[in-house]
Amino acid sequence: MQKITLLLLLLLNTSIYAQTNFNSETLKVTRADLELNVYEKDSTANALVLYEYGNSYIDNNDFSLVTEEKRKIKILNREGFNKANVTIYLQKSDDRKEKVKNIIATTYNLVDGKVTSTKLSDAHIFEEEYNDDFTLVKFTLPNIKEGSVINYSYTLQSPFKFNYQGWSFQSDIPKLYSEYNTSIPAIYEYNIKLVGGQKLFKNDQKIKRNCLYGGNGSHADCTISSYAMKDIPAFIEEDYMTSKYNYLARIEYELKVFKGFDGRINNYTKTWKTTDREFRTDKDIGKQLSKSFNLEDFVSHSVITEKDAYKKADAIYKHVQENYTWNGDYKIFSDVSVRDLIKNKSGNVSSINILLHNLLKEANIDVNPVLISTRDNGFPTKIYPVISDFNYLIVQATINDKTYLLDATDKYLSFGEIPFRCLNNYGRLMDFKNGSEWIDLKPNKLSTIQFRAELNMDKNDNITGIVNSKQTGYHALANRKRYHQNSDAYVTNLEDRYPNIEISNHKVTNEEKTNPDFLETYNIEYNWDETGDNIYLNPYFTAFFKENPFKLQERTYPIDFGYKGAYYYILKLNFSDAYTVLEKPENASFALPNNKGTVHFSNILSGNAINIMLKISFQDAVYPPEYYPYLKAFMSKIVDIQTNSLILLKKK
Numbered sequence: 001m002q003k004i005t006l007l008l009l010l011l012l013n014t015s016i017y018a019q020t021n022f023n024s025e026t027l028k029v030t031r032a033d034l035e036l037n038v039y040e041k042d043s044t045a046n047a048l049v050l051y052e053y054g055n056s057y058i059d060n061n062d063f064s065l066v067t068e069e070k071r072k073i074k075i076l077n078r079e080g081f082n083k084a085n086v087t088i089y090l091q092k093s094d095d096r097k098e099k100v101k102n103i104i105a106t107t108y109n110l111v112d113g114k115v116t117s118t119k120l121s122d123a124h125i126f127e128e129e130y131n132d133d134f135t136l137v138k139f140t141l142p143n144i145k146e147g148s149v150i151n152y153s154y155t156l157q158s159p160f161k162f163n164y165q166g167w168s169f170q171s172d173i174p175k176l177y178s179e180y181n182t183s184i185p186a187i188y189e190y191n192i193k194l195v196g197g198q199k200l201f202k203n204d205q206k207i208k209r210n211c212l213y214g215g216n217g218s219h220a221d222c223t224i225s226s227y228a229m230k231d232i233p234a235f236i237e238e239d240y241m242t243s244k245y246n247y248l249a250r251i252e253y254e255l256k257v258f259k260g261f262d263g264r265i266n267n268y269t270k271t272w273k274t275t276d277r278e279f280r281t282d283k284d285i286g287k288q289l290s291k292s293f294n295l296e297d298f299v300s301h302s303v304i305t306e307k308d309a310y311k312k313a314d315a316i317y318k319h320v321q322e323n324y325t326w327n328g329d330y331k332i333f334s335d336v337s338v339r340d341l342i343k344n345k346s347g348n349v350s351s352i353n354i355l356l357h358n359l360l361k362e363a364n365i366d367v368n369p370v371l372i373s374t375r376d377n378g379f380p381t382k383i384y385p386v387i388s389d390f391n392y393l394i395v396q397a398t399i400n401d402k403t404y405l406l407d408a409t410d411k412y413l414s415f416g417e418i419p420f421r422c423l424n425n426y427g428r429l430m431d432f433k434n435g436s437e438w439i440d441l442k443p444n445k446l447s448t449i450q451f452r453a454e455l456n457m458d459k460n461d462n463i464t465g466i467v468n469s470k471q472t473g474y475h476a477l478a479n480r481k482r483y484h485q486n487s488d489a490y491v492t493n494l495e496d497r498y499p500n501i502e503i504s505n506h507k508v509t510n511e512e513k514t515n516p517d518f519l520e521t522y523n524i525e526y527n528w529d530e531t532g533d534n535i536y537l538n539p540y541f542t543a544f545f546k547e548n549p550f551k552l553q554e555r556t557y558p559i560d561f562g563y564k565g566a567y568y569y570i571l572k573l574n575f576s577d578a579y580t581v582l583e584k585p586e587n588a589s590f591a592l593p594n595n596k597g598t599v600h601f602s603n604i605l606s607g608n609a610i611n612i613m614l615k616i617s618f619q620d621a622v623y624p625p626e627y628y629p630y631l632k633a634f635m636s637k638i639v640d641i642q643t644n645s646l647i648l649l650k651k652k
Contacts, residue, residue, distance in 0.1 A: 022050050024176035024230075027070050033149045034110040037076060042174050045234060047080030049073050049175035050149070056165045057183035057222075058212055059157075067165040070153040073173075077146050083173065084141040084150055089134050091160055098158040100137050105152035107141045118143040120152070162268065164190055164253030169229045170198060171248075172236070179228040180251065185212040185220040189257040191269055191384060196249030197556050197625075202228035214261030227251060233556070239549040240559050242424060243378040247557035254386060275385040276436050284336040285393070288354045289369060291338055295362050304363070309399045313365050314415045317406060318514070320356045326409035330374070332393045349409055350393045356408045357395045366398040370405070372427035372441065375562070379425060382438065394418055396429055396439070405441070412480045414516040417443075420474055423562040425622070442621045443563050447473025450568040451542060455526060457575040461535070463526040469519070474563050476518035483520075484513045500527050501541045533651040535579070539571050539603075539612045543642040550632040559623040559631055567616040573647070574609045580652055581605055585645035590637060592630050596620050599634070601641050610647065 023030040039048050052071040059066050073083050084107070090098040105120035125139045141150045158165070167180035179202070184190065194200070204226045211222035235248055256269040270278075280286050295304050299319050306312040324341060329348035338355045341347035353369070360367045371390040373380045380389035395406045404416040413419065422441060429439045448471065455465035471479050483490045491506045506522040528537050544567045550559075575581075584603055591598045600615045616638060623631060 022048075022074065022176060024051050027051060027053070027072050027151050027153070029072065029108045029115075029149045029151060031110075031115060033072075033074060034108060034115060034147060036074075037147050039074075039076065039174065041231065042234060045080075045174050046077050047073055047075050047083040047173045049171070049173060049178065052175065052178045054165075054167050054180040056181070058161070058185055058188075060213060063161075065158040065161050065165060067156040067158070068153070069156070070151070072149065072151040075144060075146065075148045075150065080173070081144050084144045084148075086139055086141070086152060088137040088154065088156070089130070090137060090156075091133060091158065092135055093133070093160070096159045097135065098156060098160070101155050101157065103137075103139065103152070103154040105139060105141050105150065107143045108149045108151075109143065109145055110147065161188065162255045164188075164255070166250060166252045167227070168248060168250040169227075170196060170232050170235050170250065172234055174234045175229075175232040177228065177230055178232060179226065181227075182225045183208065183211060183222045184225070185222050187212070187214075187220045187259045187261065188255065189259070190253045191256050193252045193254075193381070193383075194250075195245075195252060196247055198229055198232055198249035200227055201230045202226055216261075218261040220261075233554075236552055238552055238555065240561050241557060242375045242560050245378040269384050272385055272436050275387065276430065276432060279430060280432050282333075284333055285350060285354070285369070288336050288338050288350070289357060291358055293358055293362060295359065298359055309365060312363055313360055313397055313399055313404075316359050316363055316365075317356065317408060317415055320352065320359065320408040321411055321413070321514070324352050324355065324408070326352055330391045332371070332391060333387070352408050353393050353395050353406070356406060360395070360397055368396050368432075369430045370394045370396050370427045370439065371430060372422055373424055374421045375424045375560075376421070377424075380428065382426075390428070392422060394422060394427070412477060412484065412513050414477075414514045417477065417516070420477075420562055423621075443473065445473055445564075446566045446617075447471075447475045447563045448566045448568065449475050449544065452570045453524070453541070454572045455524075455574065457573070457579070459576060459578075461576070463528060463537075463573075464524065465526070466521065466523055468521050471518040472516060475565075476516060479518045479520075480513055480515070483508060483518070494522075498524075498541050500538070501525065502527070534582070535649040537573070537647040537649065538643070539573065539585075539610075539645060539647055540569065540614075540642045542569075543639075544569070544616065545635060545639050545642070548632065548635045548639050550628065550635055552628075555625050555628040557625055559625070559628060561618060561621055563621050565618045567614070569612070569614040571612040572609060573612070575649055577608060578651055579608075579649040581610060581647065582650040583646065583648035584610065585641070585647070588637070588641065590634070592627065592634055596623065596627070597631070597634060599638060599641075601645075612645075614641065 021032045022036060023033055033050060039045050050072045054067060054069050056065060056067040075081060075083060088100050090100060092098065103125055107118045109116050120139055120141055125137065128136050130136045141152065169178045206224050208222045208224050210219045212220045229249065232249065235244060237244055254269065258266045299316055303312060303315040306315065323345065325346045327346045327348060331348045332350040335348060336350040336354065338351055338358065341351040341355055357367050357369055372392045372394060373390050374392050377391045380386065397404045397406055405418045407413060407418045407422065410419050425441055426438050427441050428436055430436050450470040451467060453465055453467040455463050457463050491503060495503050501524040504523045507520065509519040509521060510517060524541065526541060528535050584605065587603065588601045589599065597618045602613050604611045
C-alpha cells in the first residue's frame with residue numbers, strides 16, 4: 001500500500017510538473033512549449049508570454065539609442081490569436097525618425113507529432129503613416145493555430161534619447177519571464193521610475209569601463225543594469241479604476257542631465273521653483289494668464305458692483321460657461337489663445353479656463369490655475385516636474401477662506417464642481433507668488449441617489465403610486481445632462497431601466513441645468529407576478545447595482561469611485577384588506593472593515609402596510625486593493641438584497 005501511495009504521489013507530481021514545464025529561459029521553442037496547453041496559474045488566459053528579453057544601449061558609431069527585443073508567446077486558444085498581430089510604433093519629429101530592422105518571426109506547430117515551423121516573409125511586413133508623431137510597422141505571424149508558439153525579434157534604432165527606451169513587464173496576458181537590460185553612459189543621467197506593484201526578481205547593476213567613445217581620446221563609463229520579473233499576472237481592467245498606466249508594472253526613463261564630451265552640461269529635469277518661473281513667462285499659458293480684460297465687455301454693471309464675492313464669481317463663471325463652447329481639445333501647452341476664443345466663441349480647455357481665471361482676477365477674486373492629468377491620462381509624477389504628464393487646466397478660486405475648483409468647459413456643472421474626468425487624486429496649483437503645490441482633487445461632499453415611493457393596491461389588485469427622486473453631486477450631474485439634452489429620451493430610458501413599471505406624469509421640479517440637485521417626480525404602475533391567489537413583489541422597481549461589478553479573483557490596483565457615494569431607497573406599500581403578508585425579506589446590516597462602507601436594510605409590517613428601507617454608503621472615494629475581497633462580498637450582498645427580496649401577498 002505504501003508503494004502504491006508513493007507511486008501515485010510521483011505520478012501526481014509529474015503531472016503538475018508537466019503542466020508548468022514551459023521553457024521560460026530562452027527564445028528557443030521546445031516540444032513541451034507546444035505540447036502543453038494549460039497554464040494552471042490562470043485558467044482564463046488566452047495566451048501566455050513564455051519569455052521576453054530587451055536590451056538597450058547607445059551605439060558607438062552614431063550615438064543612436066538601440067533596443068533589441070525578443071519575445072516568445074504561447075497561443076492557448078482562438079481568443080489569443082490576436083497576439084500574433086504585432087505593431088511597432090516608430091516616433092518621428094521633423095527630420096528625425098526611429099527605424100526598425102532585423103525583423104525575424106516564426107510560428108511553430110505540432111503536426112502529427114512533428115514540430116513544424118513557418119517563417120514570416122518580408123513581403124508581409126507593412127508600414128503605414130499613423131499621425132504626425134508616429135509611423136507604424138505591422139506584421140502578422142503566419143499559420144496560427146490553437147497551441148501554436150510564436151517567437152519574434154527586431155531591433156529599434158532611435159535618435160531620441162530624452163526618454164530612454166522604457167520596458168513593460170506586465171500586459172493583458174500573463175508572463176512567465178520578462179527581462180530588460182540597459183547600458184547607460186555616464187554622460188546621460190536619467191530619472192528612473194519603477195511603476196506598478198509587482199516586485200523585481202532581478203535588479204543588478206555594474207560598471208563597464210570605457211564603453212562609449214567621443215573622439216579625441218574622450219570616453220565614458222557605462223552603468224549596466226539588468227531587471228527581471230517572473231510569473232507576472234495579466235493586468236485585467238475592471239470598473240472603478242483610473243488609467244491602467246498608473247498600475248502596469250514597467251520601468252520608465254526621463255533625461256535629467258546631459259554632460260557632453262566637450263564639457264557642456266544641460267539640465268533637463270528642473271525643480272518646481274524653476275518650473276514656476278518658466279510658466280510665468282511661457283508664451284502660451286504664462287502669456288495668456290497675464291492678459292487683462294475690461295469686465296464691462298463681458299458682464300453687466302450689476303455683476304461688477306455686486307458686493308457678495310461668491311455671487312459675483314458665480315455670475316462670471318456662468319457667463320463663460322454659457323457663452324463659450326469647448327471644442328473637445330485638451331491642448332494646454334499649444335494653440336492657447338483667449339482672444340481667438342472670444343472671437344470664435346469656441347476653444348480648447350486652456351483657453352476657456354484661462355479666460356475664466358482672468359475675468360475672476362479682474363473682479364478681485366483670488367484665483368490660480370491648476371494643472372491636472374485626467375483620469376484616463378494617468379497620475380502626474382510627484383517626485384520631480386514632468387510637465388508632459390499634465391493634459392488639462394482648471395481654476396481654483398478662494399472666496400471667504402473657502403476654495404472652489406472650477407471648470408467652465410461643461411455647461412451642466414454647478415459652481416465648485418469639476419468634471420468626473422478630472423477626479424484624478426491630485427493636481428498642481430500654480431501659485432506664482434508663493435510657489436506651486438500639490439492639491440487634492442477628491443470632492444468632500446457625498447454624491448447621493450434617493451428614492452421615496454408610496455404604492456397603493458386598489459380593490460382590483462392594481463398597484464400604483466408616486467415616486468420622488470433626488471440626486472446630488474455627480475449622480476445629479478449625469479441626470480441633468482441626460483434630461484436637458486433630450487427630455488423625451490430621458491423618460492423613455494427611465495422606463496427601459498425599470499421594466500416592471502410604467503411611468504406617467506414625469507416632472508423635473510428644478511429646471512435649472514446647473515442646479516447641484518436633480519429633483520424629479522412621477523407616477524408609476526407596478527406590474528407584478530401572479531401565481532394563483534398569490535402576488536409576488538420585488539419591492540425594488542429600480543436597482544442601484546444590477547450586478548456585482550467586481551468579478552476578479554484578485555485585484556492589485558485601487559478601487560477608485562472618484563467620489564464618496566450614498567444610496568437611499570424608501571418604499572411604503574399599502575395593500576388591501578383582502579391580502580396578508582405571508583413572506584417578507586429578512587432585515588440585514590453589514591459593513592466594510594473600519595466602517596468604510598455600510599448597508600442597512602429593514603422592512604416593517606404595520607397593519608396593511610409594509611415599509612422597506614435600504615441605505616448604502618461608501619465613506620471613501622478610493623479604496624486600496626486590500627479592500628477588494630471585502631468590497632466584492634459587500635457588493636454581492638447588495639445585489640442579492642435588491643434582486644431576491646420578494647414579498648409574498650396571499651389572499652385571506
